[in-house]
Amino acid sequence: MILGMAPVDDLRAALGDAAVLTGADDLDRYERPARGAAGRAAFVVRPASTDEVRSVLRWAWEHNVRLVPQGANSGLVGASVPDSSGTVGVLSTERLTSGLVVDPAGRTAVVPAGVRLSALEDALAPHGLTFPIDLGADPTIGGMAATNTGGSRVLAYGDVRRRVLGVEVVLADADATVLDLLTTLRKDNSRMALHQLFVGSGGSLGIITKVAVDVVVRPTHQVTWWVVPASDAAVLDLLDHFERAADGGARLTAFELLSGPALAAGLSRLDAGANPFAGGAVPDTVLLVELSGGEGTDDAFVVALERAPSGSVADARAVPAARSWAVRHAVTEGLRARGEVVGFDVSAPRSTVLVLRDEARRMVTEQFPGVELCEFGHMGDGSLHLNVVLPGGGGGGAIDVAALRAAMYALVARHGGSFSAEHGIGPSNAAQWRAATPPAVQDLTERLVRLFDPRGLLGHPALPYRHEGTHP
Amino acid sequence: MILGMAPVDDLRAALGDAAVLTGADDLDRYERPARGAAGRAAFVVRPASTDEVRSVLRWAWEHNVRLVPQGANSGLVGASVPDSSGTVGVLSTERLTSGLVVDPAGRTAVVPAGVRLSALEDALAPHGLTFPIDLGADPTIGGMAATNTGGSRVLAYGDVRRRVLGVEVVLADADATVLDLLTTLRKDNSRMALHQLFVGSGGSLGIITKVAVDVVVRPTHQVTWWVVPASDAAVLDLLDHFERAADGGARLTAFELLSGPALAAGLSRLDAGANPFAGGAVPDTVLLVELSGGEGTDDAFVVALERAPSGSVADARAVPAARSWAVRHAVTEGLRARGEVVGFDVSAPRSTVLVLRDEARRMVTEQFPGVELCEFGHMGDGSLHLNVVLPGGGGGGAIDVAALRAAMYALVARHGGSFSAEHGIGPSNAAQWRAATPPAVQDLTERLVRLFDPRGLLGHPALPYRHEGTHP
Numbered sequence: 001m002i003l004g005m006a007p008v009d010d011l012r013a014a015l016g017d018a019a020v021l022t023g024a025d026d027l028d029r030y031e032r033p034a035r036g037a038a039g040r041a042a043f044v045v046r047p048a049s050t051d052e053v054r055s056v057l058r059w060a061w062e063h064n065v066r067l068v069p070q071g072a073n074s075g076l077v078g079a080s081v082p083d084s085s086g087t088v089g090v091l092s093t094e095r096l097t098s099g100l101v102v103d104p105a106g107r108t109a110v111v112p113a114g115v116r117l118s119a120l121e122d123a124l125a126p127h128g129l130t131f132p133i134d135l136g137a138d139p140t141i142g143g144m145a146a147t148n149t150g151g152s153r154v155l156a157y158g159d160v161r162r163r164v165l166g167v168e169v170v171l172a173d174a175d176a177t178v179l180d181l182l183t184t185l186r187k188d189n190s191r192m193a194l195h196q197l198f199v200g201s202g203g204s205l206g207i208i209t210k211v212a213v214d215v216v217v218r219p220t221h222q223v224t225w226w227v228v229p230a231s232d233a234a235v236l237d238l239l240d241h242f243e244r245a246a247d248g249g250a251r252l253t254a255f256e257l258l259s260g261p262a263l264a265a266g267l268s269r270l271d272a273g274a275n276p277f278a279g280g281a282v283p284d285t286v287l288l289v290e291l292s293g294g295e296g297t298d299d300a301f302v303v304a305l306e307r308a309p310s311g312s313v314a315d316a317r318a319v320p321a322a323r324s325w326a327v328r329h330a331v332t333e334g335l336r337a338r339g340e341v342v343g344f345d346v347s348a349p350r351s352t353v354l355v356l357r358d359e360a361r362r363m364v365t366e367q368f369p370g371v372e373l374c375e376f377g378h379m380g381d382g383s384l385h386l387n388v389v390l391p392g393g394g395g396g397g398a399i400d401v402a403a404l405r406a407a408m409y410a411l412v413a414r415h416g417g418s419f420s421a422e423h424g425i426g427p428s429n430a431a432q433w434r435a436a437t438p439p440a441v442q443d444l445t446e447r448l449v450r451l452f453d454p455r456g457l458l459g460h461p462a463l464p465y466r467h468e469g470t471h472p
Numbered sequence: 473m474i475l476g477m478a479p480v481d482d483l484r485a486a487l488g489d490a491a492v493l494t495g496a497d498d499l500d501r502y503e504r505p506a507r508g509a510a511g512r513a514a515f516v517v518r519p520a521s522t523d524e525v526r527s528v529l530r531w532a533w534e535h536n537v538r539l540v541p542q543g544a545n546s547g548l549v550g551a552s553v554p555d556s557s558g559t560v561g562v563l564s565t566e567r568l569t570s571g572l573v574v575d576p577a578g579r580t581a582v583v584p585a586g587v588r589l590s591a592l593e594d595a596l597a598p599h600g601l602t603f604p605i606d607l608g609a610d611p612t613i614g615g616m617a618a619t620n621t622g623g624s625r626v627l628a629y630g631d632v633r634r635r636v637l638g639v640e641v642v643l644a645d646a647d648a649t650v651l652d653l654l655t656t657l658r659k660d661n662s663r664m665a666l667h668q669l670f671v672g673s674g675g676s677l678g679i680i681t682k683v684a685v686d687v688v689v690r691p692t693h694q695v696t697w698w699v700v701p702a703s704d705a706a707v708l709d710l711l712d713h714f715e716r717a718a719d720g721g722a723r724l725t726a727f728e729l730l731s732g733p734a735l736a737a738g739l740s741r742l743d744a745g746a747n748p749f750a751g752g753a754v755p756d757t758v759l760l761v762e763l764s765g766g767e768g769t770d771d772a773f774v775v776a777l778e779r780a781p782s783g784s785v786a787d788a789r790a791v792p793a794a795r796s797w798a799v800r801h802a803v804t805e806g807l808r809a810r811g812e813v814v815g816f817d818v819s820a821p822r823s824t825v826l827v828l829r830d831e832a833r834r835m836v837t838e839q840f841p842g843v844e845l846c847e848f849g850h851m852g853d854g855s856l857h858l859n860v861v862l863p864g865g866g867g868g869g870a871i872d873v874a875a876l877r878a879a880m881y882a883l884v885a886r887h888g889g890s891f892s893a894e895h896g897i898g899p900s901n902a903a904q905w906r907a908a909t910p911p912a913v914q915d916l917t918e919r920l921v922r923l924f925d926p927r928g929l930l931g932h933p934a935l936p937y938r939h940e941g942t943h944p
Contacts, residue, residue: 105708105823106854107715128716150659161665162634180910183888187622187819187855189672190892191909192917193633196668200661217715236577243579243689244600251723347659351577382578383659416655420662437663438652445664447923 007063008043014055019046019095030090031081034074034137035343036428039082041090048095050168050209054176056091057207060457061174064471067091068460069203071143072116076343077426079202080143083461093142096209102127108165108184110212113142130218132157134254136329142208148200150422152328155380156253156292157216160199167195168210172457184212197448202424204459204466205452219292222253223301224324226276227287227316232354234312235287239350239380241312242289245304250293255380256328258286261389262376265334266327274327276317283315287379288324331376332387338372340390342401346412347421350382356415360386363407368399383421409436427462434464479535480515486527491518491567502562503553506546506609507815508900511554513562520567522640522681526648528563529679532929533646536943539563540932541675543615544588548815549898551674552615555933565614568681574599580637580656582684585614602690604629606726608801614680620672622894624800627852628725628764629688632671639667640682644929656684669920674896676931676938677924691764694725695773696796698748699759699788704826706784707759711822711852713784714761717776722765727852728800730758733861734848737806738799746799748789755787759851760796803848804859810844812862814873818884819893822854828887832858835879840871855893881908899934906936 012020021027021044032038042065047053060067066088070080082088096114103109104127111120118138120131133144134152143149145167150159157163166183170176181195198208229235235257242252258266260282267275267282277283291301305316335341348356357375364373370391377384386408390399409419409432419432434442442465449456449465456469484492493499493516504510514537519525532539538560542552554560568586575581576599583592590610592603605616606624615621617639622631629635638655642648653667670680701707707729714724730738732754739747739754749755763773777788807813820828829847836845842863849856858880862871881891881904891904906914914937921928921937928941 103821103823105712106821108821148661148665150661154659158630158634159659161668162630177912179912179916181913183890184821185819185888185890185893186822186853187626187631187850187893188890189620189622189894189896190890190905191897191913192677192920193620193668193672194913194916194920196633196665196671199668200665205664240577347657349575349578349580349656350658351575378659381658416657418655418657418660418662421657421659422661424661425663433662440649440651441653441663441666444651444666448664448666451919451923 007059007065011045011056011059015045015047015052019048019052020044021046030070030073030092033078033081035076036078040084040086041082042087044090044092046092046095049098050170050178053170053207053209054178057170057172057176061172061176061455064455064469065089066457066461069093069146069207069458071113071140071146072138074137074139075143075147075426076345076423077420077428079424079426079460079463083427085461088461091207093140093207096142103184104129106184107216108186108212108214110182110184110210111141112210113140113208115141117141117144124215125218128218129215131163131213131215133160133163136332141211145199145208145211146201146203147424150378150381150383152254152256152378154378155255156251161196163213164195164199164211165214166212167198167208169198169206169208171206172453172455179206182210182212186214200424202426202459202463204449204463206458219253220294221250221297222290222292222321223250223297224288224290224321225301225305225316225318226324227289228283228314229285229287230312230314232358234309235285235354235379236351237309237312238287241308242304245307250291250297250300252289252380253292254288254290256288256377257379257384258288258328258331258376259374260284261372261374262331262335263327265338265374266331268334268337269330270327274323276319277315288328290321290324335374335387335389338389342388342390342404344386344388344408345421345423346386346417346419347381347383348412348415348417350379352415353379353382353384356411356417357384357386359411360408363411364388367407368404371399371404425463427460430462430464479531479537483517483528483531487517487519487524491520491524492516493518502542502545502564505550505553507548508550512556512558513554514559516562516564518564518567521570522642522650525642525679525681526650529642529644529648533644533648533927536927536941537561538929538933541565541618541679541930543585543612543618544610546609546611547615547619547898548817548895549892549900551896551898551932551935555899557933560933563679565612565679568614575656576601578656579688580658580684580686582654582656582682583613584682585612585680587613589613589616596687597690600690601687603635603685603687605632605635608804613683617671617680617683618673618675619896622850622853622855624726624728624850626850627727628723633668635685636667636671636683637686638684639670639680641670641678641680643678644925644927651678654682654684658686672896674898674931674935676921676935678930691725692766693722693769694762694764694793695722695769696760696762696793697773697777697788697790698796699761700755700786701757701759702784702786704830706781707757707826707851708823709781709784710759713780714776717779722763722769722772724761724852725764726760726762728760728849729851729856730760730800730803730848731846732756733844733846734803734807735799737810737846738803740806740809741802742799746795748791749787760800762793807846807859807861810861814860814862814876816858816860816880817893817895818858818889818891819853819855820884820887820889822851824887825851825854825856828883828889829856829858831883832880835883836860839879840876843871843876897935899932902934902936
């Protein structure tokens with residue numbers, strides 16, 4: 001449908017001028033995703049309360065207007081911006097920020113969907129608590145729940161799903177029903193886990209307005225070393241060793257892998273002193289290992305290193321945690337400076353993910369000459385970003401990107417891996433969902449989407465389980 | 473419906489004699505729940521593979537036979553036995569035991585639904601791994617997933633939900649569809665979290681045939697002390713302290729509370745030497761505190777106790793972990809020996825659960841004289857069993873149990889608590905589900921049950937969201 005302006009004026013009259021944006025300049029930042037092509041929004045609506053979200057969804061139902069939910073617009077699969085049709089609106093949750101409640105003794109927080117991760121951390125820090133999801137970006141909590149974000153400390157603290165205790169959701173049905181699944185109870189089996197359906201739904205089932213999470217004690221000391229493994233086999237030995245060694249003292253909270261090109265890309269964004277290796281050498285593979293705990297954490301790390309399996313460590317350098325993470329989080333930007341990046345956000349059982357990595361290296365070298373595989377990521381969870389930098393200077397026309405994607409996804413499937421370990425489903429990988437998801441799971445997903453959103457109002461039009469809606 | 477014997481003979485012919493039981497002696501143990509009244513089964517069918525589960529569900533669809541799924545029949549709300557009608561069959565998963573796979577490097581396991589917790593632990597122990605759900609019972613993994621069991625170490629390791637990576641499920645639809653949601657990936661956002669719907673579903677949405685879980689390093693040392701808090705306020709101070717103190721060394725893995733009567737009941741099942749307190753005294757409240765870690769765990773506990781908030785500890789005794797847990801797990805049996813028990817499995821934010829406990833004490837004393845509140849449970853999660861022992865010798869006729877339930881549930885609701893923290897929904901608390909669940913959540917649950925199980929074939933007939941089915 002083409003949306004007339006009259007209905008949008010109704011919305012503005014109901015919610016106020018600050019809630020509805022239609023000028024091209026105002027819309028721009030809601031139309032550009034963190035990665036991928038920009039879309040075009042018919043308008044942006046920014047409700048500031050659960051009641052206002054209800055008003056928006058009732059209005060959308062009445063006028064049959066499709067909405068893409070958006071938090072901080074930091075998602076990496078293009079799911080938070082509209083398509084290019086100009087007929088889809090953006091429902092931004094960025095003004096849902098009132099009413100953050102921290103219960104320090106209960107070790108929980110109730111967080112309005114529009115609150116940023118950094119703001120939540122600011123509220124928790126005075127209590128010595130943290131929401132232990134480490135990311136390079138600063139998303140909203142609603143977006144984090146809708147995406148089920150992971151990051152670098154999942155091996156110790158789990159992904160967002162594991163920390164969500166409850167949600168408040170508004171459904172895109174005739175009544176804009178508020179689903180009150182909001183609880184801070186740490187144990188509750190009094191109902192089915194409907195709240196878990198919304199975690200990782202990408203906003204396709206309803207608009208998350210509040211999220212209740214459990215939070216953890218903030219470690220007083222975080223110690224990182226850069227460890228060069230003697231071989232691929234040594235990587236798994238070291239992972240096992242640090243998980244066990246850490247158990248006796250501080251705790252293993254990150255076990256990241258950076259290939260040489262990825263490390264070089266991260267280092268390129270920082271000053272020259274950021275490289276701790278002799279003569280500025282960049283090893284083929286570096287593990288960023290972090291232990292967290294109390295005062296004894298520095299010593300615990302040294303002891304753990306001393307006791308590492310014989311011959312597993314080729315080199316090891318203590319690097320301040322802040323610097324380690326600055327380099328780690330600069331990798332994506334550093335790669336982008338080297339050329340066009342085709343991202344692959346994959347995972348496999350961690351026992352086999354390095355085999356997958358090796359086969360990907362070979363495949364790229366043999367079939368796509370000039371292309372560079374720059375892998376990095378969360379080895380402790382079997383999750384790697386097998387990002388590919390295309391030959392520079394726009395001469396990449398020689399590379400068939402579709403063929404590269406097909407070859408990589410075939411490898412991932414052969415190892416029982418995931419084509420979207422962390423980033424979720426959006427227009428950039430929607431086709432792969434059709435190819436990789438068992439038909440019975442596809443069918444059930446489509447039926448669930450119809451049950452929750454009968455008119456098909458929510459989500460990017462390119463999502464594979466979107467539908468045209470039922471209009472009696 | 474009244475089931476003729478001819479269809480059951482068909483089932484026996486298809487699956488073999490061992491798979492179908494109809495004799496009264498054979499049925500008996502499947503009809504008696506761990507707690508509550510026995511039911512009457514039309515038959516018991518025990519498929520030994522996913523394919524056989526499909527055969528059973530196709531047969532049930534064809535003949536419109538209702539089935540109650542059952543694992544080890546150790547559930548505490550009566551959901552795993554049939555009602556008294558004699559028309560409902562039991563689908564026992566106890567023979568689904570072939571194909572347990574442990575991936576030590578991946579730190580995961582794929583577990584057939586009928587495997588017992590103890591058998592899983594036996595398979596993990598040689599690798600120094602554990603599935604860290606501590607329970608007094610020995611359930612099947614399928615039952616644990618369907619119930620989302622918790623237990624004593626949830627504050628460190630989470631409930632079953634947090635450890636489930638994937639499931640294989642057979643649906644009670646016309647095709648007996650196998651839903652392949654089985655993955656050992658530790659990060660996977662390539663689809664919605666349909667698997668999480670089945671965790672805590674009580675078997676109402678489908679038959680779980682396999683469960684993929686992540687497992688953890690088994691601590692080499694577990695150290696328990698019995699700590700007498702100086703006051704209720706000191707309980708929360710100590711919980712906060714041990715969570716923080718443990719972070720620097722070993723880890724807080726249990727923080728259980730036992731009231732005097734509960735502790736006495738547990739001690740009564742063991743030899744006299746089990747009580748470490750001077751002169752065999754039983755304190756009003758005892759905390760069972762466990763730290764887990766490596767060699768330094770004993771010392772870490774002593775240091776943590778020395779640094780406890782001033783005036784918070786009235787007494788503290790080191791007790792071997794095995795003995796501590798023997799006493800803790802004997803409480804339920806000990807209470808039963810004292811009289812008829814009315815169990816309340818409740819939770820609240822842990823910041824307020826002791827207020828709830830105090831009000832429950834007062835309510836019981838004032839309104840139900842002669843009744844004894846014997847509370848115990850998982851203080852670290854705000855989860856307590858506010859169990860009530862009725863006046864002995866069958867003279868309990870003076871107590872209106874329905875009024876007691878109503879009064880207790882009203883208290884729980886007033887504190888934003890759960891009427892079923894751990895045990896799930898069954899005939900014993902089904903009425904409370906109707907009373908306590910928001911209407912929109914009830915409605916959505918009913919629609920989901922109809923979507924997954926259109927003929928209403930699965931689950932105890934008294935479940936509030938059961939239905940008579942759609943028969944076109």
